[in-house]
Amino acid sequence: MSATLIGQPVRRKEDVRFLTGAGQYTSDIAVPNATHAYFLRSPHAHANIRKIDTTRARSAAGVVGVFTAADLTGVGGLPCGWLITSSDGTPMKEPPHPVLAQGKARYVGDPVALVVAESPSQAKDAAELIDVDYERLPAVVHCVETLKPGAPQIHDAAPGNKCYHWTLGDKAATDAGFAKAAHVTKIDIVNNRLIPNAIEPRAATATYHRNDDSYTIYVANQNPHLERLLMAAFVLGLPEHKVRIIAPDVGGAFGSKIYLYPEETAITWASKRVNRSISWVAERSEAFLADAHGRDHVTHAELALDKDGKFLAMRVRTTANMGAYLSTFASCIPTILYATLLAGQYTTPAIHCEVTASFTNTAPVDAYRGAGRPEATFVVERLVHQAAVEMGIPQDQIRRNNFIRAFPYQTPVALLYDTGDYEASLDDAMKAADVAGFAARKADAKKRGKLRGLGYASYIEACGLAPSNVAGALGARAGLYEAGTVRVHPTGSVTVFTGSHSHGQSHETTFAQVVADRLGIPIENVDVVHGDTGRIPFGMGTYGSRSLAVGGSAIVKALDKIIAKGKKIAAHLLEASDADIEFKDGKFTVVGTDRSKAFGEIALTAYVPHNYPLDKLEPGLDETAFYDPTNFTFPAGTHICEVEVDPDTGAVSVAGFTACDDFGNIINPLVVAGQVHGGVAQGIGQALLEHAIYDPESGQLLTGSMMDYALPRADDVPSFKVSHTVTPCTHNPLGAKGCGEAGAIGAPAALMNAVMDALEPLGVKHLDMPASPHRVWQAINAARA
Amino acid sequence: MKQSLTVNGRSITTDVDDPRMLLVDFLRGTLGLTGTHVGCDTGQCGACTVHMNGMAVKSCTILAAQAAGTDVVTIEGLSGAEPGSMHPMQAAFKECHGLQCGFCTPGMVMSAIDLVNRYPGASEDTIRAELEGNLCRCTGYHNIVMAVQHGAAAMGR
Numbered sequence: 001m002s003a004t005l006i007g008q009p010v011r012r013k014e015d016v017r018f019l020t021g022a023g024q025y026t027s028d029i030a031v032p033n034a035t036h037a038y039f040l041r042s043p044h045a046h047a048n049i050r051k052i053d054t055t056r057a058r059s060a061a062g063v064v065g066v067f068t069a070a071d072l073t074g075v076g077g078l079p080c081g082w083l084i085t086s087s088d089g090t091p092m093k094e095p096p097h098p099v100l101a102q103g104k105a106r107y108v109g110d111p112v113a114l115v116v117a118e119s120p121s122q123a124k125d126a127a128e129l130i131d132v133d134y135e136r137l138p139a140v141v142h143c144v145e146t147l148k149p150g151a152p153q154i155h156d157a158a159p160g161n162k163c164y165h166w167t168l169g170d171k172a173a174t175d176a177g178f179a180k181a182a183h184v185t186k187i188d189i190v191n192n193r194l195i196p197n198a199i200e201p202r203a204a205t206a207t208y209h210r211n212d213d214s215y216t217i218y219v220a221n222q223n224p225h226l227e228r229l230l231m232a233a234f235v236l237g238l239p240e241h242k243v244r245i246i247a248p249d250v251g252g253a254f255g256s257k258i259y260l261y262p263e264e265t266a267i268t269w270a271s272k273r274v275n276r277s278i279s280w281v282a283e284r285s286e287a288f289l290a291d292a293h294g295r296d297h298v299t300h301a302e303l304a305l306d307k308d309g310k311f312l313a314m315r316v317r318t319t320a321n322m323g324a325y326l327s328t329f330a331s332c333i334p335t336i337l338y339a340t341l342l343a344g345q346y347t348t349p350a351i352h353c354e355v356t357a358s359f360t361n362t363a364p365v366d367a368y369r370g371a372g373r374p375e376a377t378f379v380v381e382r383l384v385h386q387a388a389v390e391m392g393i394p395q396d397q398i399r400r401n402n403f404i405r406a407f408p409y410q411t412p413v414a415l416l417y418d419t420g421d422y423e424a425s426l427d428d429a430m431k432a433a434d435v436a437g438f439a440a441r442k443a444d445a446k447k448r449g450k451l452r453g454l455g456y457a458s459y460i461e462a463c464g465l466a467p468s469n470v471a472g473a474l475g476a477r478a479g480l481y482e483a484g485t486v487r488v489h490p491t492g493s494v495t496v497f498t499g500s501h502s503h504g505q506s507h508e509t510t511f512a513q514v515v516a517d518r519l520g521i522p523i524e525n526v527d528v529v530h531g532d533t534g535r536i537p538f539g540m541g542t543y544g545s546r547s548l549a550v551g552g553s554a555i556v557k558a559l560d561k562i563i564a565k566g567k568k569i570a571a572h573l574l575e576a577s578d579a580d581i582e583f584k585d586g587k588f589t590v591v592g593t594d595r596s597k598a599f600g601e602i603a604l605t606a607y608v609p610h611n612y613p614l615d616k617l618e619p620g621l622d623e624t625a626f627y628d629p630t631n632f633t634f635p636a637g638t639h640i641c642e643v644e645v646d647p648d649t650g651a652v653s654v655a656g657f658t659a660c661d662d663f664g665n666i667i668n669p670l671v672v673a674g675q676v677h678g679g680v681a682q683g684i685g686q687a688l689l690e691h692a693i694y695d696p697e698s699g700q701l702l703t704g705s706m707m708d709y710a711l712p713r714a715d716d717v718p719s720f721k722v723s724h725t726v727t728p729c730t731h732n733p734l735g736a737k738g739c740g741e742a743g744a745i746g747a748p749a750a751l752m753n754a755v756m757d758a759l760e761p762l763g764v765k766h767l768d769m770p771a772s773p774h775r776v777w778q779a780i781n782a783a784r785a
Numbered sequence: 786m787k788q789s790l791t792v793n794g795r796s797i798t799t800d801v802d803d804p805r806m807l808l809v810d811f812l813r814g815t816l817g818l819t820g821t822h823v824g825c826d827t828g829q830c831g832a833c834t835v836h837m838n839g840m841a842v843k844s845c846t847i848l849a850a851q852a853a854g855t856d857v858v859t860i861e862g863l864s865g866a867e868p869g870s871m872h873p874m875q876a877a878f879k880e881c882h883g884l885q886c887g888f889c890t891p892g893m894v895m896s897a898i899d900l901v902n903r904y905p906g907a908s909e910d911t912i913r914a915e916l917e918g919n920l921c922r923c924t925g926y927h928n929i930v931m932a933v934q935h936g937a938a939a940m941g942r
Contacts, residue, residue, distance in 0.1 A: 015879040018887025021820015021860035028819035199824040200888040251888025252922050284825035504886030504923045670882045681925030706829040714916040714926040
């Protein structure tokens with residue numbers, strides 16, 4: 001086998017089970033004698049809970065147990081995984097996050113009671129019999145309003161509803177940049193609140209085993225080891241070795257299944273109390289109310305430029321909504337994953353960013369695909385677009401004038417970019433998007449009464465958050481490495497155990513490509529196992545586009561160990577020295593000879609060690625490695641969107657979308673293109689369709705179903721043009737950077753810049769996402785008036 | 786209440802005790818056919834799509850009792866008996882990478898087959914419009930549209 005599998009569009013190993021209905025998602029796994037959970041949730045955004053009477057519910061048909069906060073003695077609150085320190089040196093405010101509402105409900109959907117019954121409908125019926133005496137309180141849902149004097153106070157532990165005030169960058173240098181500016185562009189931005197809406201709702205099944213006082217929990221989750229650590233050690237006070245978390249097939253996540261949620265925690269605790277397995281599947285309305293939401297920033301940003309359009313300094317002030325409680329990684333999203341990205345692809349020498357995080361009577365807000373980086377890209381690329389318009393510089397030219405060209409590059413906002421070629425992706429994207437032909441298409445649209453616009457987003461993202469010690473110094477309460485085990489079986493087939501988790505990312509195929517390629521064995525002989533704390537040594541899971549760059553690198557390290565040991569075995573068999581053995585195309589060969597042993601022979605020898613150096617080498621061929629990256633990776637690229645606006649209706653249609661990305665080395669281009677398509681569709685969703693709206697008075701979620709919250713459908717998006725440039729990552733063995741979030745990061749800015757390009761000639765100065773027909777029509781007519 | 790229906794070619798007579806039971810819960814819970822998924826409570830996501838008397842229907846909007854006497858095909862009933870064998874539309878989804886997490890996929894495939902049966906030679910616009918009732922959050926639909934076109938060709942439609 002000499003043809004490399006790296007870079008091949010290998011069809012997916014996981015597809016047959018998904019296509020034939022044999023996938024095993026959490027709610028597909030039948031656990032014997034399981035009961036069913038239903039959570040009674042607060043109908044009020046903010047209310048004191050004076051009394052909960054569960055008497056009638058307890059005696060309802062089929063009910064096995066009813067539990068409220070009063071029952072959860074000894075159960076801790078849900079922790080936040082990242083400590084942000086405010087600019088005054090004080091730690092962020094971390095108000096308690098009880099598993100079930102304790103004395104007060106703080107958002108519509110806050111779980112108040114858990115009902116366990118023989119069937120889901122019995123549990124639901126019984127929940128209606130619970131009498132909760134609520135004392136309604138005024139609510140506040142807007143991240144800026146909540147900080148104003150007189151706003152309803154949500155937590156005693158967070159005066160003024162402030163979580164933290166954090167800054168990054170050199171303020172004096174930034175002020176100096178503005179002082180010498182020839183031009184200053186200012187912009188106000190709302191980054192609209194989104195609801196992730198993975199098509200598989202969250203679900204969990206918890207079982208308590210009396211025989212050994214242990215638990216097994218199936219849960220739709222992106223990082224089962226982290227879930228176990230948080231749930232066992234921090235909330236329930238259980239020893240980790242008594243808790244097994246299995247995240248089986250997971251039907252999409254996009255960040256929303258990273259976190260430790262109240263529901264799986266409550267049913268795990270209750271499974272011991274009722275001594276039965278408990279199964280819970282969220283209804284879609286619960287997903288809207290109680291999955292962690294995304295984005296929700298309000299930002300004022302300014303860019304200082306010299307007379308030639310060279311960026312001198314950037315000033316950004318952002319308020320970020322945390323929701324009612326701090327979700328697992330909520331605090332680091334608008335700080336570590338946002339402000340650090342404000343340099344974008346540009347040499348802006350001074351940047352200062354100020355972030356205030358606030359509590360509101362809304363669902364917790366945390367990472368959603370891109371997580372901080374789409375928000376940063378939106379700020380940077382909207383500023384750049386507007387500056388170019390104001391100064392009369394072509395959009396591509398202003399970007400070229402400011403691109404970083406020498407690497408490594410230290411930004412003024414903490415990151416060290418290892419490599420990139422931003423002009424190459426811009427050029428490639430412009431060619432693929434046929435920018436040269438745009439004027440003709442615009443003229444043609446005009447004849448049809450339509451307005452055509454073209455928008456750019458030259459984005460950067462930081463993936464594979466690392467290294468652990470630096471993240472720790474920045475407040476991370478977890479490590480950011482990944483683990484992988486390569487187990488070679490006696491007959492030479494291989495099982496890989498990875499701490500990464502696939503919920504659509506195709507690891508079973510791409511990781512198998514890496515292993516089969518390195519070992520020179522058929523890909524059919526490699527299986528990848530993920531998502532089970534009982535089988536995998538450890539793992540930090542999948543988020544932040546880290547799986548290949550970090551999880552894949554851990555596997556490569558384990559493969560290196562396998563090959564090194566294989567060389568020793570081969571040297572013994574071939575009566576050569578270790579140093580004289582080379583491994584290539586699945587064969588261990590004595591250099592310069594035709595004497596060799598196939599990989600399978602070495603595997604068999606390792607497990608049947610009759611002729612084996614037992615005095616200096618252990619039998620077996622099974623190696624584990626942990627990989628802690630030395631830096632982030634920095635995928636980057638240019639996205640170009642072309643839109644057509646109907647001025648009579650305000651409807652925006654996406655006429656074309658081109659993405660040219662640099663993800664470093666690519667293992668499977670088919671999979672990578674799929675990741676880009678999906679990300680772009682979510683980005684188009686944010687820019688055109690999606691908006692989570694809470695009523696400002698009542699705090700009710702007005703967009704609480706798929707009828708009210710517009711997810712992109714097949715006819716809302718076009719076919720996409722996807723291409724790549726490659727500068728391999730310099731510090732991981734695969735040269736990979738990560739591709740999962742780029743689409744969602746670049747698309748909103750590219751699309752809104754395109755809409756603005758279409759509308760600016762009419763005098764439209766500003767438009768917020770989503771650019772719904774209503775908003776666009778209003779903007780056009782306001783400008784005309 | 787006893788009722789009879791055909792599921793994936795097999796005649797089934799069963800008791801449906803709870804009159805509120807939905808067809809999807811009957812398929813998943815009673816028959817263990819968990820390939821049909823539930824993604825929403827409001828009939829919008831299409832993950833629960835099955836064929837009833839040859840037409841695509843959302844099995845979360847139909848009571849199990851209403852299925853009496855009908856011929857139901859689920860994703861498990863599309864392929865042949867051979868392990869790993871697939872209907873041409875299933876094979877097209879694999880070939881075109883028309884699925885990622887796989888959760889919407891069974892419903893998407895059932896809708897796609899119904900679509901190409903109703904619209905032979907369907908254009909991209911028609912395919913996109915006809916897939917309105919099936920939500921996918923992973924693929925951005927690009928490869929799904931391609932898969933439907935490939936599947937249609939393989940089905941001779």
